[in-house]
Amino acid sequence: MDAILLQVLNGLDKGGAYALIALGLTLAFGTLGIVNFAHGALFMLGAFTAVSFNKLLTLQKVVLDTAHKTPWGDPVEIRTPYVEAMFGDFGKFMVDWSVPLSILVAIPVMLLIGVIMERGLIRHFYRRPHADQILVTFGLAIVLQEIVKHFFGANPIPQPAPHIFAGSADVGAWLGLAKGTIVYPWWRLIYFAFSAVVIAAVFAFLQLTTFGMVVRAGMRDRETVGLLGINIQRRFTIVFGLAAVVAGLAGVMYTPILPPNYHIGMEFLVLSFVVVVVGGMGSLGGAVAAGFLLGILQSFASMNEIKSLAPGIDQIIIYLVAVIILLVRPRGLMGRKGVMED
């Protein structure tokens, strides 16, 4: 029982990341009709926004202390981050909380990147075949990740979670189980909660605002909304920007879980595409549900009991599910009938 619970928990954070990325992919596909292979790169850019912000915060002032000498006879260097020097304790707090604080930076940055991408490139591909869209965004993804590699190197860069979230929560004790049966890292719980909040926010935005209403109508029937004379162009841009922000935030918060490197996006992209297909192309609910479902399935597949039954299953479970879904129910779990079924 607790083993199962633990696996469910284990799947939640990864599932959250899949769901967030798949949500953006689906938004872009459902409204703009764009198959965006550069969406993973947006996740990666989000992660590196956090990395840059952290670097910025930890830029150090070097003061030479002539009173003390190192064993080599040089003056001792005292390094303090500028922010600490300037803001004292508040500065310390900022350094400690750099990952969550990066969210504030990432929102405008990712929005800008998304808008530039849509205006500069994606827009010209609305009427081109899907194959062309795949190809051009694939090229863009390579470009983005190579630029990041140039500036940040090829190695993963670990990011610390704030101190109070270090360590693990005894989830089992909360549920009235014996102490220590289910312990789970705090930050991964936070990640799950965070993804839930972002997803809820996106859905609220789409359900409750008139803007969202138009977008949803657009997802149902693009031609008609175009005919209504609503300025669809500008809305498309904003939707794409929104998708970029969601992917970016997913990336920011994931950095303490998995140290980002330049191709982290590609890995998530392939999986997220599979998630979208399983959920149903163009179905937002499907994307979210499939994200969590596959995350959890994956963590179950990596249990030793299961692995000994079917070796290697943890590596391929997601792809396997996708293949089966595509063959028996091509529109996906929650896709609408007739939408890209063949």
Add this chain to the structure above:
Amino acid sequence: MFAKTARGDWLLFAIFTAVVLAAPILFAPIGAGYPDLLQKFAIYGLFAIGFNILFGLTGYLSFGHAAFLGVGSYATVWMFKLLSMNVLPAVVVSVVLAGLFALLIGYVSLRRSGIYFSILTLAFAEMSYKLAYSVLTPITNGETGLQVRNLAKAGVVNFQHGDLRILDRAFGVVEHGVPMSNLFGIKMSGWPGFYFCAAALIIGFFIAMRISRSSFGMMLRAIKSNQNRLNYTGVNTRPYLLAAFVISGMYAGMAGALLAVTDPLAGAERMQWTASGEVVLMTIMGGAGTLLGPVLGASVIKYFENIFSAINENVLHQVFSWLPQGVQDVVVSILSLFVGEGWHLTLGLLFMLIVIFLPGGLMEGLGRIVSLFKRGKAASDAAQNGQEA
């Protein structure tokens, strides 16, 4: 460029063969006249020609063809280990195995079209890649990659210590040092290696040309143009697609085999989806659906990869040493983004530029230049004759 007549085809084939065979001389002036690079042109050219039979003719975009390349490489190295260092059995088995693997994957993937097809092929290829790294390590030797070893002492059947090579043993082949792949004794390194690949490329080109001109090829084009109409015309499109998929898988298997022939080593990274992306890129770059395009694209990419990745900052500093120091530093630091390690950035950019501005690839570009030239001539002719050309 060439008329669609039998004679035009033979002419095209003759020129192609001549260029490939004379490549060592022809490409020497641009610094590509050595076997290591030329055989890469040939191998990836073959890969792209095969990919084009699927993508270029039918429009079905597979993102998983690297899997067949990988199967070809693994099968070849295994044949080296089990049978003989002679390349013929290895190549034949590789092509057949890759074909069977393609039959399996194609049978399932082709039940869908469009982007679903792309994602299915991607999913299968990633599965293969992941499995090659994990459970299949006994066959693939995981991250280290599969290698050829010296002959085992008689009776030992442990591949960690030595290979079997039943045929070689039976024929009493004596090995000195690291075993080399060979064609009845001719070592497959250096120029002989290149010419072996070149022969494969020429044969592959010829087959592709025949396919493209056959009624099978016409059906494939019709699928790309309007699959619906074809169905209502009484054609069962799926077996045609499957045949194209398997043929292109066999080409990929052949290319993989040649990679292992020229360097007897097979690793899983050859199956990764970025490798599948590379062959898409080559095909598009040259011109999907054309005969020469894929080879052209593969060669151009491998050539620039070779040049660009060899350039480093020192070289750049030398080249721009005539600039004042400050300007020189700026120029070098910008350019260094695109060379050496940054070659992939250039590749990505090139890819985008081609898709955006020249969807027909380099062949279309050449065609445009030719027609521009012709039009210019025609216009002056027309002016003289007073009639529209």
Add this chain to the structure above:
Amino acid sequence: MAILEIDNVNKTFGGLRALWEVNLKVEEGAVHAIIGPNGAGKSTLLNCLVGRLAPDTGRVIFAGREVLGHKPHEINQMGIARVFQTPEIFEDLTLLDNVMIPAMAKRDGSFRLNAWRRVAARAELREEAEQILEDVGLAEQRHVVCSALSRGDKRRLEMAMCLIQHPRLLLLDEPTAGMSRADTNATIDLLKKIGERGITKIIIEHDMHVVFSLASRISVLARGTFIAEGKPDEIKGNPKVQEAYLGGAQA
């Protein structure tokens, strides 16, 4: 003898009854026109005949064989060819290729792996293809790529693509829509000419001039069911038909 028998076919889309208890017999060699207001279900009926849609219930017997449940290519191989309401041709191939393909499908069946012989070397097919293009008046443009054709020419090409297969039953969905008067008359002549070859035809048409110059029998479809059937003269004077058309026009 009836070559085609449609027996109690029903088709609904969601709540919409597109076809309701549809029965029809088409005699061999007849030119059977189906007329009716927009949205009556005419194209839907054809879609059921060629395997694009599966009706909810009913049977369709063609030359003694059940049609329903077969794939489009199988139905075509039985001898049914269709001209669509919006032209379905191979846009980026030449006209000659466009007619060669159905000719090959007719001769080689639904699949034949002929990957070696040059198409161009199959002289018999080529002659036949050029002849049919001549018949529909497109021979001049045989090496042109189809996307350059006018809408009327595309329609004629599609007709040629069907005719080269010598189908036993030809389905024509508004073959003259969007054509000029002259082109329409040329098409009527063409259809009369192929009538001499004994091909059974079902024609859906809004243009009454076309209907009355060609049809040997007319059925009237309104809101998914046949409301009248008979010789052209009988249909002309039928009050129910006039009512259906007027009602359809008002709706």
